[in-house]
Amino acid sequence: MSNQKHHMGMKTLNRVSNSAIYILLIVISVIWLIPFVFIVLQSFRVESTYQVGYVIPQQWGLQNYINLWNSDFKRWYLNTFIIALAAAVFQTVIVLCMSYTLSRFRFKMRGPLMRFMLILGMFPGMLTMIILYRVLSDLGLTQANAVPGLILVSVASSGMGYYVSKGFFDTIPKSLDEAARVDGATRLQVLYKIILPLAKPIVIYTILTAFMGPWGDYVFARYVAFGTSAGYNVAVGMYSWLTNDQINNMYTTFCAGGVIVALPVTILFLCLQKYYVEGVTGGAVKG
Amino acid sequence: MKKLLALILALAMALTFVACGAPAETGGGSEGEGGGEAVGNELAGTYDVVIWAPEAAVDLTKKQVDDFNSSNEYGITVNATVEPVSEADAATNMITDVQAGGDLYFFAQDQLSRLIQAGALSKLGASAVEFVKSNNNAASILAAQAGTDLYAYPLTADNGYFMYYDKSVVPESDIDSLEAIIADCEAAGKNISYELENAWYNAGFFFGTGCHSDWVTDADGNFISIDDDFNSDKGLIAAKGLYKIVSSKSYVSASTADFASGSAVVITGTWNYSTIKDQLGDNMGVADLPSFEVDGQSYHIGSYSGCKLMGVKPQTDAVRGAALARLAQYLTGKDCQLARFDSFGWGPSNNEALADPAVAADPTLAALNEQGNYAVPQPNIHGSWWDIAKVITTDVKASDGSDEALKAALAKYEESIQAVFTMSDDVKNAFTVIGSINGDGWTLDLPMTADGDVWTSDEAYTMDAGVEFKCRQGKSWDVAYPADNFVVETAGTYYIQLNAATGEVSLVPAE
Numbered sequence: 001m002s003n004q005k006h007h008m009g010m011k012t013l014n015r016v017s018n019s020a021i022y023i024l025l026i027v028i029s030v031i032w033l034i035p036f037v038f039i040v041l042q043s044f045r046v047e048s049t050y051q052v053g054y055v056i057p058q059q060w061g062l063q064n065y066i067n068l069w070n071s072d073f074k075r076w077y078l079n080t081f082i083i084a085l086a087a088a089v090f091q092t093v094i095v096l097c098m099s100y101t102l103s104r105f106r107f108k109m110r111g112p113l114m115r116f117m118l119i120l121g122m123f124p125g126m127l128t129m130i131i132l133y134r135v136l137s138d139l140g141l142t143q144a145n146a147v148p149g150l151i152l153v154s155v156a157s158s159g160m161g162y163y164v165s166k167g168f169f170d171t172i173p174k175s176l177d178e179a180a181r182v183d184g185a186t187r188l189q190v191l192y193k194i195i196l197p198l199a200k201p202i203v204i205y206t207i208l209t210a211f212m213g214p215w216g217d218y219v220f221a222r223y224v225a226f227g228t229s230a231g232y233n234v235a236v237g238m239y240s241w242l243t244n245d246q247i248n249n250m251y252t253t254f255c256a257g258g259v260i261v262a263l264p265v266t267i268l269f270l271c272l273q274k275y276y277v278e279g280v281t282g283g284a285v286k287g
Numbered sequence: 288m289k290k291l292l293a294l295i296l297a298l299a300m301a302l303t304f305v306a307c308g309a310p311a312e313t314g315g316g317s318e319g320e321g322g323g324e325a326v327g328n329e330l331a332g333t334y335d336v337v338i339w340a341p342e343a344a345v346d347l348t349k350k351q352v353d354d355f356n357s358s359n360e361y362g363i364t365v366n367a368t369v370e371p372v373s374e375a376d377a378a379t380n381m382i383t384d385v386q387a388g389g390d391l392y393f394f395a396q397d398q399l400s401r402l403i404q405a406g407a408l409s410k411l412g413a414s415a416v417e418f419v420k421s422n423n424n425a426a427s428i429l430a431a432q433a434g435t436d437l438y439a440y441p442l443t444a445d446n447g448y449f450m451y452y453d454k455s456v457v458p459e460s461d462i463d464s465l466e467a468i469i470a471d472c473e474a475a476g477k478n479i480s481y482e483l484e485n486a487w488y489n490a491g492f493f494f495g496t497g498c499h500s501d502w503v504t505d506a507d508g509n510f511i512s513i514d515d516d517f518n519s520d521k522g523l524i525a526a527k528g529l530y531k532i533v534s535s536k537s538y539v540s541a542s543t544a545d546f547a548s549g550s551a552v553v554i555t556g557t558w559n560y561s562t563i564k565d566q567l568g569d570n571m572g573v574a575d576l577p578s579f580e581v582d583g584q585s586y587h588i589g590s591y592s593g594c595k596l597m598g599v600k601p602q603t604d605a606v607r608g609a610a611l612a613r614l615a616q617y618l619t620g621k622d623c624q625l626a627r628f629d630s631f632g633w634g635p636s637n638n639e640a641l642a643d644p645a646v647a648a649d650p651t652l653a654a655l656n657e658q659g660n661y662a663v664p665q666p667n668i669h670g671s672w673w674d675i676a677k678v679i680t681t682d683v684k685a686s687d688g689s690d691e692a693l694k695a696a697l698a699k700y701e702e703s704i705q706a707v708f709t710m711s712d713d714v715k716n717a718f719t720v721i722g723s724i725n726g727d728g729w730t731l732d733l734p735m736t737a738d739g740d741v742w743t744s745d746e747a748y749t750m751d752a753g754v755e756f757k758c759r760q761g762k763s764w765d766v767a768y769p770a771d772n773f774v775v776e777t778a779g780t781y782y783i784q785l786n787a788a789t790g791e792v793s794l795v796p797a798e
Contacts, residue, residue, distance in 0.1 A: 050562045053548025072371075133384070143387060227339055227372045227380045227389060243373040245341055248544060248562040 036262075043256035050248040064256035072229050073257055076237035079147050081264075083214040083233065086151045091158040091210035096203065098162040100191050103169035104177060117160045125157075126219070133223055146224045146231030153224075154214050168202040169195060204275040208268065215265060234261050330610045331362030339372035339380070339389035347630055348618070355617045363610045374595050381407045381600075388600060391615055393442060396430040396594045400504065400667050408438045409601040411612075415440075418616050426664040427636035430594040433504050433667055439596040440619040443627070444641075445634025446593035447662055448488065448542070448556045449654040451563050452572045453477070456551035459572065465532065465579040465588070468552060472537040477551035482542035483533060486676035487591055488554065491576065492525040493517050494589030494663045500676075502669050510669045511763060512708060517679070518694075518701035526683055526693040528579035528586060533684040540680070557632055557651045573650045575658040592655075592662035594636055675703040718742045720783050722756025722772065732759075735785065744783040747797035750775045758785040758792055768792050 038055055043064050045057035068074075102114060132153060136142050141149030172195060180190050196203060214221075218235040225231035232240070238257050241250035269276065340348040352367040370389065372380055378398035381388045382405045394402065402408045411419065416437050420428055427441035452462060456475045461467035472479050483489045490500065500515040516522065532538050539545075542555045544562040553563065554576070564571055576588040599615050602608035617623065624635040625643060634652045635641050646652060679700050686692035719732035735742040735758065742758065754775045759767035768790040775781075781794040 048547075048562075048565060050544060050565075051548070053545065137384060137387065142384075223383060226383045227370055227387075229371055240342065240371065240373065240376075243341075243375050245343060245373065245375075245558050248559060249343075 039255045039258050042252055043259050045252050049250065049252050051251050064252045065260075067253045068256050068260065071253070072232070072237060073234070073260075075230060076232045076234045077260070079231065080215060080233040080235075080261075082147055083150045083154065083217075084211045087154040087158075087214045088207050088211040090151075090155040091161075092203065092206045094155070094158050095162055095165055095206050095210075096191075096196070098159045099165040099169050100195060102162060103166050104174070104187075104190075117162075121160050129220060129223060136224060142224050142231070143226065143228035144230045146221070146228070149224050150214065150217070150221060150233070153220065154210075154217075158210070165199070165202045165206055168199055172198050201275040204272050208272060208276060211268070212265065215261075330606060330613065332606075332610070333364045333366055334607060334610055335366045336368070336391065336611065336614070337389045338367050338369045339377060339392035340369055341373050341393055342371035343631055344393070344627065345369050345371050347626060351618055351623050351626065352614070355614055359613060359617065361610070361613060363613060365610075365614055377598070378402050378405075378407075381405060385600065390600050390602070390611055391618070392598050392600070394439075394596055394598055395446065396596055396665060397668060399431070399433060399438060399596070400510070401670070402598060403433055403438055404509070407600055408598050411437045411439075412609075415612050415616065422620070422638060423636045424638055424641065426592055426659075427594045429664050429666070431596050439598045440615050441636040442595040442597050442619050442624070443633045444592070444594050444636035445557050445652065445655060446595060446665075447590055447655050447658060448554055448576075449590075449651070449658045450574050450576055451544075451546075451553045451555065451559070451567075452574065453546060453551040453567055454570045454572045457572070462572065462574045463577050465528070465577040468577055469532060469535045469537060472551050473535060475551060477537065478539045478545075478549050479532065479535070479537045480539045480541040480543070480545055480550045480553040480555075481532060482540050482554070483529065483538075483680045484540040484677055485542075486673045486679075488542070489529065489680045490663075490676060491588050491590040492529045492579075493522055494591075495528070495579075495586045495661065496521045496525040498522050498525060499663070500672075502667055502672070504667050510667075510707075513669070513704055515701070515704060517676075518697040522697050523690065523693055524581045524586065526679070526697060527581045527688075528588070529680065529683050530686070530688045530693065531579060533680060534688060557634060557655065560632055560651050573654045575654055576661070587661045589661045589663060590658055591665040592659060593665040595633075669707060671707055672704065675700065675707075678703075716760065718758050718760050718785055718787065720744055720756055720758055723754050724748050724750055724756055735783070737787075740786055740788040742785040742787055743795070747780050747782045749778075749780045751778045752776060756783070758783065 041055055041057060044060050044062070045052075046061035046063045047057065047059040049064075102110065133142065136149040136153070139149070141152065176194055176198075177190050180194050185193065214233070216235060217233060218239065221233045222236045222239070225233070225236060229237065229240075234257065238254055238261075241247065241254050241257075247254075336352075338348060338352070348369050349367065352365050352369075356364050372389065372392065374393040374395050377389075377392045377394035378401045381392065381402060385405055385407045388407065399408070419431065419437055419440055423441045424444055427444045428437070431437050431439040431441055450462070452468075456477050457468055457471045461471055469479065481488065493500070498516050498519065498521050500513070500517060502513050503511045505511055517525075539550065541550075542553070542559075544553060544555065544559040544566060546553065546563060546566040553559070555563075576590060578585045578587045580586075597615050597619050599608070599611050602611060619637075621635075621637045621639045624633075624637045624640045625646075627633040628635055628640065628643075628646055628649075632649065632651065634649075634655060635643075635646060640646060679696055682696035682699065683693060686696060718735045718737075720735060721729055721732050723729065724733065733748075734745045736745055752775055755772035757767045757769070757772055768785055768787075769792050773792050775794065779794075780797045782797055784793050784795050785791070786793075
C-alpha cells in the first residue's frame with residue numbers, strides 16, 4: 001500500500017518536473033524564435049516599407065519579394081552562392097587530402113609542419129586583410145571581379161583547418177588500410193573507398209563549415225568589393241540598404257532578403273543535422 | 288564549373304608573379320588638375336568615368352550624364368558607370384583604395400577633411416572656383432572649403448534637421464515652446480524622438496544659447512586647434528535646457544520616422560518627409576525647432592546645417608581632370624539640382640534653383656529655411672569630436688540637474704576636447720624646420736636638436752637657390768622664425784641653425 005503510494009509520488013514528481021522543464025524550454029524557444037518570426041512577418045508586409053511599431057502585417061503580399069527580384073539582389077545572391085559553393089568544394093577536397101596525409105603517412109618534418117600550421121592558425125585572419133587586398137588588387141580581382149578573389153581567399157589557406165578531420169581519421173583503425181593495401185588498393189582508393197565512407201559525418205561537417213564561412217562573410221567581402229555593386233555578396237549588398245536615405249524604402253525588402261538568405265542554410269542544416277552533431281563531436285575523441 | 292574555377296585559380300597564381308614585376312601606378316595628381324584650366328576642343332574625347340551616387344539617384348544620374356553628352360560644347364563624351372554608394376559611406380569606401388575609387392562621388396560634407404587627407408580631393412582650379420562661388424549659397428561654399436581653398440562642388444544645402452509633429456497631439460499653438468511640447472506628449476503618453484545622444488543634434492542646444500565650437504584647419508585639411516566655449520555660463524544654460532528634455536519620460540534618443548510606434552514629435556530631416564507624410568497624413572505638422580526657457584529668458588534651439596558635395600578624384604591626366612571638372616559642374620548646376628529636388632526633394636544649394644517657386648513652396652524646405660536663422664553651418668570637424676560631444680547628453684541625463692552636476696559634465700567635455708591636441712612638453716617646445724626643402728611643399732616638419740638656445744637641424748639638406756623655409760615651435764605657427772620666409776641665396780648643402788633667444792636663422796655649410 002505504502003509502496004504503491006510511493007510509486008504514485010514518483011510519477012507525479014516526474015510529471016511536475018517534466019512540465020516545468022517543458023515550460024522553460026517553450027519559453028526559451030519562443031524567445032529564440034521571436035526575431036525570426038518577426039523578420040518573416042515583416043517580409044510579407046506591404047502596406048508600408050518602413051519600420052513600424054507592430055508585428056502582424058495589416059496587408060499581406062509578395063511585393064517585397066518582387067522588389068528583391070527587380071533589384072541587384074539576384075546578382076549578390078548568385079555571387080554569394082558561387083563563392084560559397086566553390087569554397088565548399090575546394091576546401092573540402094583540400095582539407096580531406098591534408099587530413100588523410102597527416103593521419104596516415106609518416107614523413108620527415110611531419111611533426112614540425114603540423115606545429116608550424118598550428119602556430120600560423122593562431123594569427124587572426126583579419127591581420128592579413130590589407131595586404132591580401134593589395135595582392136588581389138594587383139591581380140585585378142577586386143571590385144567587379146571580387147568573386148574569384150574571394151574564392152581564392154577562402155580556399156587559399158584552407159589546408160590548415162585539418163584538425164578535426166585528422167582527429168577523426170586517426171580513430172579509424174589502420175589495419176583496415178593495411179588490409180586494403182594487401183588486397184591491391186592504391187592510396188587513393190584507400191581514401192575514397194575505405195576512409196571516406198567511414199568518415200561521412202566529418203566530410204559533411206567540413207562541407208557545411210566551408211559553405212557557411214563565405215555565406216555570412218561581411219568584413220572581407222566589403223573590403224574587396226567596395227563601391228561596386230556587381231561584386232557585392234548578400235551581406236554587403238543588403239547592408240547598403242540600411243543607410244539613412246535608404247532604410248525607409250528598403251526595410252521590408254531587407255527583411256525579405258533576410259528570409260531568402262536564411263533558406264538554403266536552414267534547409268542544408270535540417271537535412272544534414274544528425275551528421276553535423278556527430279562530426280563536431282566525433283573528431284574530438286582523439287586529437 | 289570545377290574546371291573553370293581551377294583554371295581561374297591557376298591563372299591567378301601565375302599572375303601573382305607577373306604582378307610583382309609590374310611597376311606601381313602613381314595615384315595623386317598635382318594641384319589644379321581637377322579644376323580644369325584647359326578649354327575648348329582640347330577636351331574633346333571619350334572618357335570612361337565611374338560615378339558613385341546614392342542608390343536612389345543612380346538612374347537620374349545616368350540620365351543626367353546622357354544629357355551632358357548631348358549638350359556640352361567641348362565635345363566630351365562620358366561613358367559613365369554609376370555605382371550605388373551612399374553619400375554617408377563615400378569616405379570609408381574611398382579611403383579603402385583611392386586609385387580604385389569612383390572618379391566623381393557624392394559625399395556628406397563632414398567627410399571633407401578625411402577625403403583631402405586621403406588624397407581623394409584636390410584644390411579646384413580657378414574656373415571651377417569661380418563657378419562654385421558665383422552659383423551657390425554661402426553656407427554650401429563654406430562647406431566645400433578647407434582653409435581658404437575650395438575642394439568640392441556643392442550638391443545640396445538641405446542637410447539639417449527640424450521638427451515634424453502630430454497635430455492631433457501637439458496643438459499648433461504649442462509648437463514654439465519646448466516645455467509645452469513636453470507637457471503635451473507626457474499627457475498623451477507619446478514619445479519625443481530627438482537623437483540627442485548624437486553630437487549633431489545636441490550641439491543645437493549650445494548654439495541656441497550663443498556658444499560656438501570651431502575647429503581650425505590648415506590648407507591641407509589638418510586640424511590645428513579648437514575654439515570652443517561649451518563649458519561656460521552660456522553652456523550651462525544650454526545644459527539646463529537639455530536636461531529638461533532628457534529627464535522627461537517622453538524622451539527617446541532617435542531620429543527615425545517612428546510616428547507609427549508611439550512618437551508624436553520627431554526631430555529629423557527632409558529625408559524622412561515622404562515616410563512621415565505616409566504615417567501621419569493630414570495630421571503632419573512641420574516646423575522649426577522650439578525654444579526653451581531658463582530663468583525667464585527664452586532660447587531658440589539651434590542646429591547644424593550641412594550640405595552634400597560632389598568630389599572629383601585627382602586625375603593623373605590633366606585633360607581628363609579638366610573634362611571631369613566640366614561634368615561635375617554640369618551635375619551640380621541649376622538644372623540637375625532642380626531635377627533632384629523634383630525626384631527626391633533634395634534642397635538645392637544653387638541660388639537660381641533656390642529661387643524656383645516650387646522649391647520656395649516646399650514645406651520641409653520652408654521649415655529648414657526658418658530653422659536656418661538659428662543654424663550653424665557645419666564646418667570641418669575633427670572626427671573624434673562626435674564621440675566626445677555626445678557624452679554631454681549621457682552625462683546630463685545621468686545627473687540630477689543641479690548646476691554643479693551640469694557644470695561637471697561640461698568640464699569633462701572640455702577636458703576631453705583639449706586632450707585631442709595635447710602634446711608632450713618636449714614636442715611643444717621643440718623647433719622644427721618646415722619649407723620647400725627637398726621639393727617638399729611645406730608638409731613635413733624636419734627635426735632640430737638644441738644646444739642651449741641654439742637649435743641645429745639633425746641633417747644637412749641640399750638646397751637650391753630660392754628654397755624657402757621657416758623654423759617653428761611645437762609644429763604650430765605661434766612662434767616661428769624668421770618673420771618672413773628664409774630664402775636660400777646660394778645653392779649648397781647646409782645645416783639649418785636657429786638662435787631661439789634672438790630669432791636669428793642661419794645656414795651652416797656641411798663639410
